[in-house]
Amino acid sequence: MANKHKILVMGAGKIGVTVASLLARTNDYESYLSDIKAPHKLPEIAGNPIKFIPSDIRKTDEIKKFILDNQIEGVISCLPFHLTIEVAKIAAETGIHYFDPTEDVATTNKVYDLAKTSKGSFAPQCGLAPGFISIAANSLTDGFEEIDHIKMRVGALTPNVNNNFHYAFTWSIDGVVNEYIHPCVVMQDGERKLVPALDGYEHLVVDNEHYEAFFTSGGVGSLVESYSGRAKNMDYKTMRYVGHCEKMKFILQDMNLREDPELAKQILTKVIPHTDQDKVVVYVSVFGKKNGVLSEVTYTNTCYPLQVDNTLFTAIQMTTAAGICTIVDLVVHEKKLSGLVKQEQVSLKEFLANRFGSYYKSGEK
Numbered sequence: 112m113a114n115k116h117k118i119l120v121m122g123a124g125k126i127g128v129t130v131a132s133l134l135a136r137t138n139d140y141e142s143y144l145s146d147i148k149a150p151h152k153l154p155e156i157a158g159n160p161i162k163f164i165p166s167d168i169r170k171t172d173e174i175k176k177f178i179l180d181n182q183i184e185g186v187i188s189c190l191p192f193h194l195t196i197e198v199a200k201i202a203a204e205t206g207i208h209y210f211d212p213t214e215d216v217a218t219t220n221k222v223y224d225l226a227k228t229s230k231g232s233f234a235p236q237c238g239l240a241p242g243f244i245s246i247a248a249n250s251l252t253d254g255f256e257e258i259d260h261i262k263m264r265v266g267a268l269t270p271n272v273n274n275n276f277h278y279a280f281t282w283s284i285d286g287v288v289n290e291y292i293h294p295c296v297v298m299q300d301g302e303r304k305l306v307p308a309l310d311g312y313e314h315l316v317v318d319n320e321h322y323e324a325f326f327t328s329g330g331v332g333s334l335v336e337s338y339s340g341r342a343k344n345m346d347y348k349t350m351r352y353v354g355h356c357e358k359m360k361f362i363l364q365d366m367n368l369r370e371d372p373e374l375a376k377q378i379l380t381k382v383i384p385h386t387d388q389d390k391v392v393v394y395v396s397v398f399g400k401k402n403g404v405l406s407e408v409t410y411t412n413t414c415y416p417l418q419v420d421n422t423l424f425t426a427i428q429m430t431t432a433a434g435i436c437t438i439v440d441l442v443v444h445e446k447k448l449s450g451l452v453k454q455e456q457v458s459l460k461e462f463l464a465n466r467f468g469s470y471y472k473s474g475e476k
Contacts, residue, residue: 122189206230212238214329234452241332250459266350324348414474436467
């Protein structure tokens with residue numbers, strides 16, 4: 112039997128646990144999950160247990176020693192976005208591969224700088240959005256000689272909602288607030304621009320269900336730069352049930368709590384519930400000229416929780432982790448990607464054919 116690829120997953124939250132679990136159960140990977148404290152319960156992976164390693168991201172020398180002593184091939188940051196850059200530095204200094212799902216633009220720019228001189232491959236923003244959404248959008252542009260507008264929309268939602276915010280937290284509140292307050296990269300009339308989060312309000316219908324959508328930060332990934340000179344307009348928006356955006360604008364803009372995100376999070380956790388009953392809705396549209404004819408091509412996908420062995424993983428866990436694990440697989444196991452990896456380097460067909468990416472097939476329309 113060939114040696115297993117040793118992967119260190121930093122961050123033992125929901126996404127980190129899911130990533131470590133999916134990799135471990137293939138028997139091609141040896142998963143090391145690391146954080147200050149172990150999760151309450153690790154999933155049962157038959158014959159290939161996840162190894163938990165206590166660590167403190169502030170003690171980088173100890174982590175680097177562990178990586179070198181154990182011949183770790185790659186590290187995945189599933190820590191909060193403000194700690195991601197520390198993991199990237201560790202990867203660069205130890206010469207191993209690096210992956211993260213962060214939507215934080217400032218962090219990603221720093222990761223790009225590290226990637227320029229790093230020995231290992233660097234693949235930031237390889238989750239859902241950013242991540243899979245860029246792969247789907249890029250593949251939809253095939254055959255277009257003129258691209259007027261690329262629209263990317265994603266909603267991490269609960270199937271049922273009954274509160275005044277029309278929402279329940281299905282993932283990190285840090286990530287939600289972060290993407291609601293920072294400027295958003297778009298392409299308008301062929302130019303890269305920054306627009307305020309929560310602006311660009313629109314109403315849309317996906318599979319006969321009504322949603323609202325608005326600008327949020329980070330979801331577009333590197334696609335704006337990749338399509339410079341090729342597309343006239345491009346934007347990423349978060350989907351929510353109708354009525355949510357108005358409430359968030361009041362809290363973050365009218366009350367000016369975007370200047371105090373910690374207080375905003377304290378308030379929101381008191382009034383918005385958390386849930387593990389979720390769905391992830393993906394909508395992509397490319398509009399322009401194809402074979403000389405004004406055309407539009409769309410892609411929709413609605414993913415739900417999945418039972419893996421003895422553990423039920425939520426839709427946001429699976430969509431994010433499947434995105435990460437697919438890119439890890441293409442870099443580490445299949446060795447098809449190297450250097451600075453951008454999501455749009457992977458075709459939708461190749462992604463869905465991967466053993467991890469195939470999860471998305473369950474929700475395709």
